Amino acid sequence: MKWVEPISCQVDLQQGLMHNASGHYQKRLSDLAGLYADDAAFKAELSHGGDRVVYEVTEWRPPARSGDMIFGLTRMSPGKIGEEFYLTRGHIHAVADRPEIYYGQRGEGLMLLESPDGETRIVEINAQTVCYVPPYWIHRSVNTGSDEFVMLFSYPADAGQDYDIIAHSGGMRRRIMADGTGGWKQVDNAAWQARSAQTVAKLLDQQSAGVTL
Ligand SMILES: O=P(O)(O)OC[C@H]1O[C@](O)(CO)[C@@H](O)[C@@H]1O
Numbered sequence: 001m002k003w004v005e006p007i008s009c010q011v012d013l014q015q016g017l018m019h020n021a022s023g024h025y026q027k028r029l030s031d032l033a034g035l036y037a038d039d040a041a042f043k044a045e046l047s048h049g050g051d052r053v054v055y056e057v058t059e060w061r062p063p064a065r066s067g068d069m070i071f072g073l074t075r076m077s078p079g080k081i082g083e084e085f086y087l088t089r090g091h092i093h094a095v096a097d098r099p100e101i102y103y104g105q106r107g108e109g110l111m112l113l114e115s116p117d118g119e120t121r122i123v124e125i126n127a128q129t130v131c132y133v134p135p136y137w138i139h140r141s142v143n144t145g146s147d148e149f150v151m152l153f154s155y156p157a158d159a160g161q162d163y164d165i166i167a168h169s170g171g172m173r174r175r176i177m178a179d180g181t182g183g184w185k186q187v188d189n190a191a192w193q194a195r196s197a198q199t200v201a202k203l204l205d206q207q208s209a210g211v212t213l
């Protein structure tokens with residue numbers, strides 16, 4: 001029998017990376033086109049500040065997916081586009097009933113959550129905060145601090161990510177903006193459109209066996 005080997009991965013807090021990872025990817029500002037409210041500020045930032053890396057992920061993925069776990073580290077740079085804090089693309093798991101755990105390592109930020117039928121929640125995350133993302137919640141990380149925001153994450157290996165659900169509803173329902181006094185506030189996204197009852201029911205009926213990951 002060829003068992004999957006146990007491993008350990010060292011979290012490098014300063015670099016915001018995990019050593020001994022099996023994968024690494026970076027997202028640049030241009031990868032986030034269309035996600036921010038202020039498109040003029042986005043374009044100005046791209047042309048003046050350059051297409052810099054805004055977040056990166058080092059992760060370990062098991063050789064087989066079913067029943068196993070993926071874990072890794074996300075490092076988000078600090079910054080704003082206009083008044084809106086830097087964010088990740090955000091997604092629902094392709095197998096929507098799969099949950100996720102985030103564990104704050106450094107910096108400050110939050111998890112912006114949205115249920116299929118449009119309820120919203122915010123979970124603030126600092127170092128040592130564990131954030132539980134329950135099944136079915138769309139989730140996006142936001143760096144609300146002035147330093148890098150680093151979190152460890154772990155989720156079922158067969159979960160996958162569906163990014164279209166956010167695009168199809170005109171973005172997430174809430175945006176996280178500077179409040180003018182050094183903090184953050186949530187504001188409504190005017191472009192947001194509710195998902196139909198049929199779309200919500202389809203997500204709830206989904207069977208993992210029928211989903212292509
Ligand atoms: O995949 P997104 O929405 O760009 O966000 C990146 C973060 O989410 C993950 O996909 C984990 O759910 C990690 O890659 C990282 O923590």
Ligand SMILES: [Fe+2]
Binds near residue numbers: 091155
């Ligand atoms: Fe996720």
